[in-house]
Amino acid sequence: MGDSFPGSREIIRKALSLGEVPQDSLEICLLSITQNTLKQYSCGLRLWWEFCTKNNINVFSIKIPRVLQFLTDQFKKGASYGSLNSYRSALAQIAGPNLAQDFRIKRFFRGVFSLRQPLPRYENTWDPGIVVDYFRSLASNPITLEFLSEKLVTLLALATGQRIQTLSLIEISNILIHPDRIEIKIPHRIKTTSLKRTQPFLVLPMYHLDPTVCVATTLLQYLDETKDLRGPCDFLIITHKRPFRKATSHTLARWIKNVLRKSGIDINTFKAHSTRHAATSAAAKNGVSFDSIRLAAGWTQNSRSFANFYNRPIIDNKKFANTILSASVY
Template identity: 45%
Template sequence: MLASISDNTMKQYSVTYKLWWSFCLENSIKTFDAPLSAVITFLVNLFNKGASYGTLNSHRSALSLLLGNNIGSDERVKRLLKAFYRQKPSHPKYTTTWDPKTVLDHVSTWYPNSDLGLFEITKKLAILLALCTSHRVQTLSLIKITNINKTVSGIKILIPDIIKTSAANREQPVLFLPYFVNNPSICPANTLEDYLQATSKLRPEGTTNLFLSYKKPFKMVTSQTISRWIKQTLAESGVDISIFSAHSTRHASTSAAASAGVCIDTIRKTAGWTSSSSMFAQFYNRPVTDEGAFARSVCGVNNND
């Protein structure tokens, strides 16, 4: 059962289980054999203490895994969660987003890449990958140099590792970075190649992850470190990081691509959206014909660049 959920989900559920353990001890309830009425009381108590709808929904999922008995699908629990939502509706994290051009204009001054220090080219690559692929930082942290393949038009990166959106019968993401021949200062493919060159003699033996720390001993880094680099670049570019996190690159890039007229099918495929966005794909009903369309639209580069 535990193997069916990710490590991050387990960390999230552990919060629920600590709260549930305390609740059961205080009320003399069997932790692993509690009645549905106890679950409802537990959720209501948390709601009265200020828990959001999203948090309560997470607690419901965690308890459903622990207790079974169809807690997650019980009509009374569903009705309770609906009441929580109506009384305290959840809202999107961002009501607006920032223009990628602001950041791209800033990092375009970090050129030529061969003149950059390791920290600068590392941050430049991180932000360009985030914007041009619209993938989560988790995905970027899993890029292996052994899965990077150069083509005539750009660079393809395979991601065979399990990520947040991985599931049975679902394709693993393939990232594509086109060459911007006439705009090399923000070319994601060139920046990747230059980064590999800059780190080739620094990379410890056996280290295949793309991103390394910019200080000795140049070890592989976590997704949290990459997020910090992206957020630093956003701040340096004038983006308000008190509002926008590193994950906002996903919002900004997909919004920019949509505004530039890129079809929803291309946006969905590039960003790794699942069938939950199929309604939009069917509405626009345009085929994916250009792998580099997303990155070029985000960076404001035309087909001849």
């Protein structure tokens, strides 16, 4: 392959080929990895490539002592527990899943955990009521498409606790409008998609106590405002400037950050994804059960075992959303 890094996809393709995967099957196997996952693995595979090139080692000869030396070198350079774990996952694309099960690798990561324990991104979070009150304060102002777009995305993020990626994939054809609620199916592949997990199913109740911050009402208003702008685009959220097209996850994140900044929240500390932390924390504080929160937000930690044991959702989407929208700062 030469000395220059050929890219994550090509390395994984070569590893599969060396694993005797038939040529006709390679592309099908590669489709099991999303572009976002390839980007995540790219750093680890590039570092491994450079390590092997420097030490005249076969990139595809994954031996535990070599892996340990590679990980130790990165640890000494300041890599965090999470980064090292990501590198290990990247190498598993070459070596196979048994890499993580090796007792020496396990012991190494226990040691790293003791020396450099991973910390949560945020020690605390912000009150969603700050943003909700911000929207209330502007209820009498003229509505521009830019403001309506930012408002919809932010309310969706808070009222569902979902990832921004999931919101960017909402399609109009998957929206069901009922008198008392709006239901949204998300059939697209997302970060947590797997054979044993159900796809997100969002429920947005009509919040009659205050329509100015009702996410369902805002969505209906947005549909009406954009119906003549979107053309053939079926994705719900589009850019608010010409040419109108599907808004990316990065665009949605920028809109949410704008709202947080205008609301008075420190965006140097809290990023767009913090809506997930804020919404779920507020729901827990207001008595929504932890299982309902995890299912509402598509939480990965422990939620799979819950679903396997009970084999049916017990989520109270209406209670989750209404809890967030009724929040207010006094």
